[in-house]
Amino acid sequence: DAGVIQSPRHEVTEMGQEVTLRCKPISGHNSLFWYRQTMMRGLELLIYFNNNVPIDDSGMPEDRFSAKMPNASFSTLKIQPSEPRDSAVYFCASTYFGGGAEAFFGQGTRLTVV
Amino acid sequence: KNQVEQSPQSLIILEGKNCTLQCNYTVSPFSNLRWYKQDTGRGPVSLTIMTFSENTKSNGRYTATLDADTKQSSLHITASQLSDSASYICVVRPTGGNNRLAFGKGNQVVVIP
Numbered sequence: 001d002a003g004v005i006q007s008p009r010h011e012v013t014e015m016g017q018e019v020t021l022r023c024k025p026i027s028g029h030n031s032l033f034w035y036r037q038t039m040m041r042g043l044e045l046l047i048y049f050n051n052n053v054p055i056d057d058s059g060m061p062e063d064r065f066s067a068k069m070p071n072a073s074f075s076t077l078k079i080q081p082s083e084p085r086d087s088a089v090y091f092c093a094s095t096y097f098g099g100g101a102e103a104f105f106g107q108g109t110r111l112t113v114v
Numbered sequence: 115k116n117q118v119e120q121s122p123q124s125l126i127i128l129e130g131k132n133c134t135l136q137c138n139y140t141v142s143p144f145s146n147l148r149w150y151k152q153d154t155g156r157g158p159v160s161l162t163i164m165t166f167s168e169n170t171k172s173n174g175r176y177t178a179t180l181d182a183d184t185k186q187s188s189l190h191i192t193a194s195q196l197s198d199s200a201s202y203i204c205v206v207r208p209t210g211g212n213n214r215l216a217f218g219k220g221n222q223v224v225v226i227p
Contacts, residue, residue, distance in 0.1 A: 004157070048214070105157025
């Protein structure tokens with residue numbers, strides 16, 4: 001398996017534009033997580049899905065953020081409208097829910113909003 | 115207050131030397147504690163995992179310890195190499211059906227020749 005695949009790797013956009021980040025989890029995993037990482041706050045959980053169903057979205061900053069998981073092999077994180085303070089690295093991770101299963105991370109998407 | 119605190123925030127060590135990173139957590143009860151290594155520009159990768167009943171776990175030159183009574187863990191790097199330059203993140207998984215991991219902010223390690 002190629003691991004968790006995220007796209008794009010880098011995104012530069014103007015304030016106010018819509019941004020869509022994409023994630024393909026590892027085949028067979030049934031939990032998917034979206035994280036945001038900044039120097040100040042480290043890794044923060046935004047939302048996670050079990051079996052394609054959002055379980056905990058309390059980390060989503062505000063209504064400008066939305067996430068979907070239409071099937072077991074694809075998820076999106078959308079920011080609309082984007083703001084400069086959204087600039088960060090966004091990671092997607094997947095795991096098999098249960099016990100001490102390891103969460104495997106993608107390479108991340110570095111988002112810069114100017 | 116963050117449930118996982120790591121120290122030092124950053125350190126610089128000479129190649130070949132040892133170092134120890136600290137993790138204090140308040141998550142209780144917990145299922146397991148992992149140390150992840152995150153290279154610059156990449157996602158975190160798991161180094162070690164310890165359950166509540168384990169005291170130590172090694173992975174090559176990396177040795178993690180756990181004291182569940184004091185809620186402390188450490189990661190010891192032996193004979194550091196330039197490739198050890200990375201951020202090391204302590205992650206605690208709570209028990210129960212909650213899949214919400216608690217992350218520390220990481221220890222940034224720079225190994226210099």
